[in-house]
Amino acid sequence: MSPARRRTLDRWLPWLVPLLIVLFWQWLVSDGWIASRLLPTPLSVLEAGWRLSASGELPHHLLISFQRAALGFLIGASIGLLLGTLSGLSWWGEKLLDSSVQMVRNVPHLALIPMVILWFGIDETAKIFLVALGTAFPIYLNTFHGIRGIDADLMEMARSYGLSGRALFTHVVLPGAMPSILVGVRYSLGLMWLTLIVAETISASSGIGYLAMNAREFLQTDVVVLTIVLYAILGKLADESARFLERRWLRWNPAYRGGQVQ
Amino acid sequence: MSPSTLFHPRDGFPEPHAETHDSAIYREISATSRPRAGSHLKLEGIAKRFGKLAVLDRLDLEIPGGQLVAIVGRSGCGKSTLLKLIAGLETLDSGQLSADDQPLSAHRDDTRLMFQEARLLPWKRVIDNVALGLAGDWRPRALEALREVGLGDKAAMWPAQLSGGQRQRVALARALIHQPRLLLLDEPLGALDALTRLEMHALIEKLWQRHAFTLLLVTHDVAEAVQLADRVIVLEDGRIGLDLTIPLPRPRQPASPGVSALETRILHRVLGRSEPDGDEASPHASRPPTP
Ligand SMILES: Nc1ncnc2c1ncn2[C@@H]1O[C@H](COP(=O)(O)OP(=O)(O)O)[C@@H](O)[C@H]1O
Numbered sequence: 001m002s003p004a005r006r007r008t009l010d011r012w013l014p015w016l017v018p019l020l021i022v023l024f025w026q027w028l029v030s031d032g033w034i035a036s037r038l039l040p041t042p043l044s045v046l047e048a049g050w051r052l053s054a055s056g057e058l059p060h061h062l063l064i065s066f067q068r069a070a071l072g073f074l075i076g077a078s079i080g081l082l083l084g085t086l087s088g089l090s091w092w093g094e095k096l097l098d099s100s101v102q103m104v105r106n107v108p109h110l111a112l113i114p115m116v117i118l119w120f121g122i123d124e125t126a127k128i129f130l131v132a133l134g135t136a137f138p139i140y141l142n143t144f145h146g147i148r149g150i151d152a153d154l155m156e157m158a159r160s161y162g163l164s165g166r167a168l169f170t171h172v173v174l175p176g177a178m179p180s181i182l183v184g185v186r187y188s189l190g191l192m193w194l195t196l197i198v199a200e201t202i203s204a205s206s207g208i209g210y211l212a213m214n215a216r217e218f219l220q221t222d223v224v225v226l227t228i229v230l231y232a233i234l235g236k237l238a239d240e241s242a243r244f245l246e247r248r249w250l251r252w253n254p255a256y257r258g259g260q261v262q
Numbered sequence: 263m264s265p266s267t268l269f270h271p272r273d274g275f276p277e278p279h280a281e282t283h284d285s286a287i288y289r290e291i292s293a294t295s296r297p298r299a300g301s302h303l304k305l306e307g308i309a310k311r312f313g314k315l316a317v318l319d320r321l322d323l324e325i326p327g328g329q330l331v332a333i334v335g336r337s338g339c340g341k342s343t344l345l346k347l348i349a350g351l352e353t354l355d356s357g358q359l360s361a362d363d364q365p366l367s368a369h370r371d372d373t374r375l376m377f378q379e380a381r382l383l384p385w386k387r388v389i390d391n392v393a394l395g396l397a398g399d400w401r402p403r404a405l406e407a408l409r410e411v412g413l414g415d416k417a418a419m420w421p422a423q424l425s426g427g428q429r430q431r432v433a434l435a436r437a438l439i440h441q442p443r444l445l446l447l448d449e450p451l452g453a454l455d456a457l458t459r460l461e462m463h464a465l466i467e468k469l470w471q472r473h474a475f476t477l478l479l480v481t482h483d484v485a486e487a488v489q490l491a492d493r494v495i496v497l498e499d500g501r502i503g504l505d506l507t508i509p510l511p512r513p514r515q516p517a518s519p520g521v522s523a524l525e526t527r528i529l530h531r532v533l534g535r536s537e538p539d540g541d542e543a544s545p546h547a548s549r550p551p552t553p
C-alpha cells in the first residue's frame with residue numbers, strides 16, 4: 001500500500017462503520033420497522049439541530065454547558081494536580097492526604113447530588129462543584145502514581161548534577177509524571193461530561209441536559225436524540241484535545257510520536 | 263560553588279538584564295576553561311555498611327592528580343558504593359575523603375559520576391540533556407561538548423533515537439561540560455557491544471589525555487582495565503586486595519604479551535578466592551599470595 005493511500009484510509013476508514021449504522025437506522029425508521037414516535041430518523045434529528053441552531057437556542061445551551069464543564073474541570077484538575085503532587089512528593093503529604101482522598105474517592109460523587117442541591121440550590125455552583133469533584137480524583141491518582149513511578153536512577157543522576165527543589169521538579173519530576181498525568185486528564189474529561197449530563201438533567205434551567213429533559217416532557221424525541229449526539233461529539237472533542245496534549249508534551253516518547261520521526 | 267547555586271535564578275530574567283548577568287557567567291566560564299589539573303584524591307579509613315553488611319571496611323587509597331585508575335572486583339564487592347561515596351551520593355560511616363587536602367565535599371562541582379546506564383532524561387533533547395544544571399548561555403558549550411564525543415550532529419535528537427553507545431557518549435559530554443577535575447565512571451561500557459567498547463576506550467583515553475582530569479573507572483572487564491589504566495586496583499573484602507601499576511607505554515596494543523601477563527595476574531586475584539565456578543566450599547580453593 002502506498003503511503004498516500006494509507007494516509008487516506010487512515011483518515012476516513014474509521015468513519016465507515018458509523019456511517020453504515022446511520023444509514024441502517026434511517027432505513028429502519030423510514031421503512032416503518034421502528035415507530036418514529038419512539039426513535040426519530042437521523043434526518044429529523046439533523047432537522048431539529050438546524051431548527052434549534054437557527055433560533056439560537058442550541059448555541060446558548062451549548063455555551064453554558066461548555067462553560068460549566070470547562071470551569072469545573074479546571075478547578076478539579078488543579079486540585080487533583082496539587083494534592084497528587086503533595087502526596088507524591090512528600091512522606092507527610094502521603095500520610096496526611098492519601099488515605100482520606102482514597103476514602104472520599106470511593107463514594108460515587110453523583111450520590112452527593114441531593115446534598116449539593118441542598119447546599120447550592122440549582123444554580124451554577126452546584127454543577128461546577130460536581131464536575132470539579134468528579135474530575136479531581138483521576139488526576140489526583142495518576143499524578144500521585146506518576147510521581148512515585150519516576151525512575152529513582154534519574155532522580156539520583158539529577159541530584160548529582162546539582163538539581164534540587166524547583167529545578168528538580170520542573171526538569172525531572174513533572175515531565176517524568178506527565179504520561180501518567182495525561183492518562184488521568186483523559187479519564188477526567190470523560191467523567192466531566194458524564195457528571196455534567198447527570199447534574200443538568202436533574203436540576204438545571206439551561207444547558208444541554210436541560211434541553212434534553214425539556215424535550216422529553218414535550219415528547220420531542222428528535223431533540224432528545226440530538227442532545228445525545230451532541231454529547232457524543234463533545235466527548236470525542238474532549239478526547240481529541242487530550243490526545244493533542246499527549247502528542248505535544250510526550251513527543252519525546254516514541255509511543256506518542258505518531259509514527260513520524262522528530 | 264555549592265550544588266544549589268548551580269541553578270541560577272538568572273534563567274528567568276527579562277532580556278534587558280540578560281547582558282549584565284550573562285557577563286558574570288562568561289567570567290565564570292573563562293576562569294574555568296583553561297585546563298585544570300586533576301584532583302589529588304585521598305581516602306582514609308573509609309567504612310560503609312548497609313545494615314549488617316560491611317561493604318567497605320577501613321579502606322585507604324591515595325590517587326595522585328591526573329592518574330587513570332581502574333577498579334575491578336567481584337560483583338557486589340562495593341565498587342559502586344565506593345564511587346557514590348566519592349561523588350557524595352552516599353554518606354560515609356567513618357573515614358575521611360579529601361581532594362587536594364580539602365574535604366571532598368568542597369569539590370562537588372569538580373566531581374562528576376557517570377553510571378552504567380546513560381541516565382539521560384528521555385523528555386529532553388540531546389543538547390538539553392548535556393546542559394542539565396547549567397545556566398546562562400550554555401548552547402555553544404553544549405555543542406562543543408557534543409562535538410568532542412563525536413555527536414555534534416545529534417544535538418536535536420531525542421535520547422530514544424540513539425544507540426546505547428551514543429547515549430553513553432551523551433552522558434560523557436554531560437559530565438565533561440562541567441570540566442570535572444575528577445571523573446568517576448561506573449562500568450560505563452558494561453552494556454555495550456565489543457566494537458563500540460573499543461571505540462569508547464579510545465574516546466575515554468583521548469578525553470582523559472586532553473583534559474587531564476583524575477579518572478576512576480570501575481569495570482568488570484580486566485582486559486579493559488589493563489588496556490586503559492595507569493593503575494589497577496582490586497577491591498575485595500571491603501579493602502584493596504591488589505594495587506598494581508601498569509607500566510606499559512601508550513598507546514597500548516590489546517593482547518600484547520605484557521598486557522596478557524598482567525591480565526592473568528589480576529584475573530587470578532579477582533577469582534582466586536574460590537574456584538572459577540564460584541564454589542565457595544571447595545577445599546582446593548587456590549589463593550595466590552598477596553604481592
Ligand atoms: N542502598 C543499599 N542498601 C542496601 N544494600 C546495598 C545498597 N547499595 C548497595 N548495597 C549492597 O552493597 C553491596 C555492594 O554493592 P555495590 O557497591 O553496588 O557493588 P558493585 O558495584 O561492586 O557490584 C552489595 O551487596 C549490595 O547489595
Ligand SMILES: [Mg+2]
Nearest residue numbers: 341342343448
Ligand atoms: Mg556496581
